[in-house]
Amino acid sequence: MSATATSPAPEQASPLLSLRGLEKRFSLSGDFLEQLKFKGGKLVREQQYVHAINGVDLDIQRGEALCVVGESGCGKSTVARTVMGLITPSGGEIHYDGERIDDRSTRALLPYRRRMQMIFQNPYASLNPRMTIQQTLEEPIRLHHPDWTPQRVEEQVAEVMASVGIAPDWGGRYGHEFSGGQRQRIAIARALAVDPEFIVADEPISALDVSIQAQVLNLLMEAQRERNLTYLFITHDLAVVEHFGTRVAVMYLGRVCEVAPTATLFATPRHPYTQALMSAIPRLEDERPQHLRLQGEVPTPVHLPSGCVFHGRCPHADARCRREVPSLIATDEGGQVACHGVEEGRIG
Amino acid sequence: MSLLEVNNLDVRFALRRGDVQALRDVCFRLDRGERLGIVGESGAGKSVAAFSLLNLIAKPGYIAGGSIRFDGQELIGLGDRALRRIRGHRISMIFQDPMMTLNPVLTIGEQMVECLRAHRRISTRDARAISLRKLEQVQIPSPEARLDQYPHELSGGMRQRVIIAIALLLDPDIIIADEPTTALDVTIQAEIMALLLELCEEHNVGLVLITHDLGVVSQVTQRMLVMYAGRVIEQGPTREIINDPQHPYTQGLINALPQMATPGSRLNQIPGSMPSLNNLSSGCAFHPRCGFVTRPDDSTRQACVDQEPGFVTSGNCQAACHMVAEMIERERLPAEEQDS
Numbered sequence: 286m287s288a289t290a291t292s293p294a295p296e297q298a299s300p301l302l303s304l305r306g307l308e309k310r311f312s313l314s315g316d317f318l319e320q321l322k323f324k325g326g327k328l329v330r331e332q333q334y335v336h337a338i339n340g341v342d343l344d345i346q347r348g349e350a351l352c353v354v355g356e357s358g359c360g361k362s363t364v365a366r367t368v369m370g371l372i373t374p375s376g377g378e379i380h381y382d383g384e385r386i387d388d389r390s391t392r393a394l395l396p397y398r399r400r401m402q403m404i405f406q407n408p409y410a411s412l413n414p415r416m417t418i419q420q421t422l423e424e425p426i427r428l429h430h431p432d433w434t435p436q437r438v439e440e441q442v443a444e445v446m447a448s449v450g451i452a453p454d455w456g457g458r459y460g461h462e463f464s465g466g467q468r469q470r471i472a473i474a475r476a477l478a479v480d481p482e483f484i485v486a487d488e489p490i491s492a493l494d495v496s497i498q499a500q501v502l503n504l505l506m507e508a509q510r511e512r513n514l515t516y517l518f519i520t521h522d523l524a525v526v527e528h529f530g531t532r533v534a535v536m537y538l539g540r541v542c543e544v545a546p547t548a549t550l551f552a553t554p555r556h557p558y559t560q561a562l563m564s565a566i567p568r569l570e571d572e573r574p575q576h577l578r579l580q581g582e583v584p585t586p587v588h589l590p591s592g593c594v595f596h597g598r599c600p601h602a603d604a605r606c607r608r609e610v611p612s613l614i615a616t617d618e619g620g621q622v623a624c625h626g627v628e629e630g631r632i633g
Numbered sequence: 634m635s636l637l638e639v640n641n642l643d644v645r646f647a648l649r650r651g652d653v654q655a656l657r658d659v660c661f662r663l664d665r666g667e668r669l670g671i672v673g674e675s676g677a678g679k680s681v682a683a684f685s686l687l688n689l690i691a692k693p694g695y696i697a698g699g700s701i702r703f704d705g706q707e708l709i710g711l712g713d714r715a716l717r718r719i720r721g722h723r724i725s726m727i728f729q730d731p732m733m734t735l736n737p738v739l740t741i742g743e744q745m746v747e748c749l750r751a752h753r754r755i756s757t758r759d760a761r762a763i764s765l766r767k768l769e770q771v772q773i774p775s776p777e778a779r780l781d782q783y784p785h786e787l788s789g790g791m792r793q794r795v796i797i798a799i800a801l802l803l804d805p806d807i808i809i810a811d812e813p814t815t816a817l818d819v820t821i822q823a824e825i826m827a828l829l830l831e832l833c834e835e836h837n838v839g840l841v842l843i844t845h846d847l848g849v850v851s852q853v854t855q856r857m858l859v860m861y862a863g864r865v866i867e868q869g870p871t872r873e874i875i876n877d878p879q880h881p882y883t884q885g886l887i888n889a890l891p892q893m894a895t896p897g898s899r900l901n902q903i904p905g906s907m908p909s910l911n912n913l914s915s916g917c918a919f920h921p922r923c924g925f926v927t928r929p930d931d932s933t934r935q936a937c938v939d940q941e942p943g944f945v946t947s948g949n950c951q952a953a954c955h956m957v958a959e960m961i962e963r964e965r966l967p968a969e970e971q972d973s
Contacts, residue, residue, distance in 0.1 A: 356818035464906050494674040495845055499889035499902035506899070521819060524848075528891035528900070547896065565823035567848025569875055569892065576823045581774075582788050583818075 352530035408468035466497035545620025673860035731792035742780030869950025
């Protein structure tokens with residue numbers, strides 16, 4: 286990737302998390318024997334991959350809420366899981382607070398695991414059905430602070446329960462006794478139990494009802510203010526991004542196509558894909574949707590298009606777009622965009 | 634007379650511990666070519682309302698009372714054979730998940746021809762020609778080739794287009810669409826919604842759109858119902874409800890949207906969550922979450938706790954709320970005093 290994309294501006298402090306050329310491929314071909322194919326009288330080994338993320342560069346500064354948006358299959362959840370070490374990347378580097386963490390063993394990663402926590406999308410699946418809420422909240426504390434006395438662990442649990450608005454008598458109950466919004470509150474409490482500084486939230490509100498979404502978003506924002514948290518927030522809901530994010534990264538087919546401060550991105554989206562995405566938000570104000578129609582649909586990440594991954598659906602694509610992969614370049618408004626058209630001044 | 638009139642619809646689910654009332658006293662109507670939105674949270678009863686129109690409620694659910702009149706004909710109590718002539722023919726449905734709706738072992742063409750031949754005496758060749766025309770209407774690229782493809786060969790957006798084509802096959806009077814775009818991505822969702830709107834207008838088809846997305850409702854529909862815990866709590870022209878909601882729950886829903894607050898500030902949340910239907914509170918089902926139960930002078934509006942509110946008309950909208958009723962009453966009294 287280009288130098289402009291990876292090197293932070295000189296006046297900025299060093300980022301809390303930085304991704305360099307991150308890649309992740311998932312094999313589609315099964316084990317070795319299944320990969321063998323008989324072609325033209327010869328035995329050949331064939332492998333197919335899903336290219337979930339290809340070359341993602343992102344910096345997350347302390348105290349910000351970076352939102353990653355994109356359609357399903359664009360790799361946003363893979364980014365979240367790779368950052369958390371739940372998936373090993375196929376290429377590239379992850380640096381946390383200046384240290385490289387993607388090549389560490391599980392044991393060496395443990396101190397970092399305490400500092401970064403995750404909130405998952407589906408609160409019906411992320412809570413262990415056989416553990417009480419008290420056990421659920423105690424487990425991470427016991428793991429990360431084996432030297433703490435039971436009394437101190439209990440105090441910590443009580444404190445975190447109070448801070449997310451969980452009544453103390455919930456402790457002895459099980460996950461299935463609670464509604465979706467309450468479960469997500471418990472999942473947030475579990476993430477906060479070990480006093481992390483960085484939280485990855487993968488679509489934390491999309492499984493919840495409208496009136497509950499606001500409650501959970503408020504809780505996340507309160508936690509950020511009180512605990513000085515940094516968020517990596519994965520979502521497909523642009524209205525939430527506009528409200529919650531300080532910066533937004535738009536992903537398409539495993540690549541970041543635009544990064545910008547939220548207000549800038551919503552006022553002047555530069556990348557043609559961002560523009561289409563913005564115009565597709567159903568708004569309360571306009572009676573008639575005036576959205577930019579894209580041709581076709583997202584290609585499969587198995588056979589990636591050559592050049593710019595978006596060229597097949599882009600109304601501005603030319604020969605260079607089909608040939609050459611665009612890299613992120615800085616814009617005047619403080620963002621970065623990966624588009625030949627914007628770089629050449631063809632697109633406003 | 635409206636094309637579709639639903640009155641006092643009462644749907645229950647017979648469970649071992651007793652009946653759960655999923656719909657209470659639901660009334661609405663739909664004119665020819667009109668687009669109606671039904672919004673509410675999950676469990677509010679919006680899908681049950683739509684399914685009961687065609688008696689698609691699965692056991693242990695049953696329609697316990699009320700009336701559904703379609704084009705002058707009463708649908709409740711109609712036999713299966715008679716109902717089948719209406720289902721898929723004059724009223725068709727679009728479901729949420731396009732993969733579940735299409736039969737995975739039949740090609741698109743076979744499914745469309747089957748549907749046509751079930752309702753009309755028509756040759757396979759003619760049925761195929763009609764199917765092709767409908768696929769062209771929903772703007773599927775290379776429609777000829779699609780007829781011989783299986784559902785798994787199509788993308789989600791394409792499948793939903795096929796389903797819209799099937800819904801339009803027999804030129805229905807009404808399409809009921811249950812969260813038709815929830816399973817799809819934002820950009821595809823916008824395209825499908827625009828297509829549905831265009832086709833409904835072009836063919837003068839009525840649309841009942843069930844969704845939880847207030848943005849979609851405000852862009853597509855002319856009138857809307859807001860449901861809460863099995864009841865319609867507000868209905869009226871979509872624009873008026875969105876711009877000036879009367880019921881505290883509708884107000885809460887709209888105010889809770891992130892776009893209603895300045896970025897970064899606290900969202901206006903509704904406290905608590907919707908009660909489950911077998912554990913409804915007395916009086917107004919919304920009163921435990923409602924900020925208006927307590928009057929400005931700190932007295933409790935006892936009616937909210939004791940008594941289920943009836944509908945009051947405010948402008949072109951109707952709302953089931955004691956607070957709104959009280960406000961209207963207060964406004965009317967001085968006016969009458971001046972008159973006399």
